Amino acid sequence: MRVETCMQRKPVTVSPQDTLRGAWQVIRERRVRHLPVVEQGRLVGIVTDRDLRQALPSRAVGLEIHEAPHLTEKIRIWEVMARAVVTISREASIEEATRLLLKYRIGGLPVMKGETLVGIITKTDLLRAFLGQSATSRQPTSRKKSLTPSRRSKTR
Secondary structure: OEHHHHOEEOOOOEOOOOEHHHHHHHHHHHOOOEEEEEEOOEEEEEEEHHHHHHHOOOHHHOOOOOHHHHHHHHOEHHHHOEOOOOOEEOOOEHHHHHHHHHHHOOOEEEEEEOOEEEEEEEHHHHHHHHHHHHHHHOOOOOHHHHHOOOHHHOOO
16 A cells, blocks of 8 residues: 555645744644744645643743743744655555654654655554454454443442
8 A cells, every 4th residue: 555545645744944833833723733934935844733732841940920922922833843754655655654654763754756645644544444354354353242341340
């Protein structure tokens, strides 16, 4: 199976000039964890929810409640994004995508067609693809029974 069959098309992106606060809002609203950073149509980086959390001030710093939002408006994405981005071609196999995610210990890969960003594929997408394949080739298991407590085990 190829990457293009299970990738998310039209990924949500941010600009290097966007603020940490704006990117955090996008991540929450769109329920994504990886944001490719695009400038003038070119992929220039990637930022994750983890990158944003690490850039937030620690609670131990003791900022006043009104100071944190102000600080998140000052931090720009270019300051916290990863510039060395591992990408994959849309024609690549999902096995290759899985190998890259494991090798680099990352959760998502921007999908490229030449120099153009056309999608993103994440661990979740690959798990869904695996489950889709396994559903047609394997019988369902009965593990649910072993996880459900038995009514007969009650003490009398």
